[in-house]
Amino acid sequence: MTQTSPAAPDALPLTPAVYIVGAGPGDPDLLTVKAQKILAQADVILFADSLVPTQVLNGVRPDAELIRTANKTLEDILPIMIDRVRSQRSVVRLHSGDPSLYSAIHEQILALTEAEVPVEVVPGISAFQAAAAKLKAELTIPDLVQTIILTRISGQASAVPEREELASLAAHQASLCLYLAARHVESAQEKLLAHYDPETPVAICFRLGWPDERIRVVPLHQMAQVTRDEDLIRTTLYVISPALAAGETRSRLYHPEHTHLFRPKSAKR
Structure with a gap:
């Protein structure tokens, strides 16, 4: 039709x-x-x-x-x-x-x-994009992490296919943005800890953009405890990423030794 x-x-x-x-x-x-x-x-x-x-x-x-x-x-x-x-x-x-x-x-x-x-x-802005902006973070740091995974935990309304289980996605150690997981945070933390370092930063983002917005950045091993302490049961996004603790680094994109069509090697520096 x-x-x-x-x-x-x-x-x-x-x-x-x-x-x-x-x-x-x-x-x-x-x-x-x-x-x-x-x-x-x-x-x-x-x-x-x-x-x-x-x-x-x-x-x-x-x-x-x-x-x-x-x-x-x-x-x-x-x-x-x-x-x-x-x-x-x-x-x-x-x-x-x-x-x-x-x-x-x-x-x-x-x-x-x-x-x-x-x-x-x-289209609209997704929560993971708003979270990165609030954190003033780039989720794809050269030589550290170049992949962003958007996923969720299986729930009553929708099951996650077995091939996309959190445990297997976590093995990539990418910047992982976890939606709809606050009610299952203990299980999520356990699966993440199987692959990420316990000190990996996690941004716990509650009601991004709302008047009562809250953002906490904690080590992965504290993710579940902080969620429970603050009674976050819905409208919460988790951003798990080594990029949140990135030190001084520089991409090749704007490096003077990097040439491309619009900045040829013969260009004046």
């Missing part, structure tokens, strides 16, 4: 369609310009109110229909979106972070496409 694309967000009004928009981790200033434009024009906004703070909705139309979805199932949400688009209204489905990560948009897009409802996906 061929799906038509909605009009660009600069068009007024928006084309009747579902716009799946990444809200970022919580700070409204981290919305993309495109997301802001769409939110400002949308007729209907469905948002996961347990994960998206209300300040992200600053600037929406006063007459926009706001629908909270924390207490709704997919079977509740889909008919609303389909009905509003068929009534020639533009609909935003607002997800926390970036829609490509742990957002369950795949099943929504399949159902909307089957219903011949146009869909556009607008």
Whole structure:
């Protein structure tokens, strides 16, 4: 089935369609310009109110229909979106972070496409990116770590394939960003300690971008204890990385001995 694309967000009004928009981790200033434009024009906004703070909705139309979805199932949400688009209204489905990560948009897009409802996906800042910015950290340090792994722990809502178990991913000793793991932090710590040094820094990031944001950087062997002491059971991201303790280092990228197309060897220094 061929799906038509909605009009660009600069068009007024928006084309009747579902716009799946990444809200970022919580700070409204981290919305993309495109997301802001769409939110400002949308007729209907469905948002996961347990994960998206209300300040992200600053600037929406006063007459926009706001629908909270924390207490709704997919079977509740889909008919609303389909009905509003068929009534020639533009609909935003607002997800926390970036829609490509742990957002369950795949099943929504399949159902909307089957219903011949146009869909556009607008990316957002993910929590791991916001965490790195808050920490003033580069997660890919030359000669130390060059890989970032985004993963999660198996839970009631979604199982992790056996081939992607945390224990096997930890063997790479990469910069590992662990989502949705606070309730299983003891198990996660045990699996990480099988491969990472116990003193490897871990950034425990709670509700990034929210007014009550908390970030603690602790050694890996204290990860579970600090999580329990601070009663963090949800909306917590762990960044486990040797990059968080990197000393003085320099990449070749801007080194005077490194040449490339735009900085040839004959260029004046």
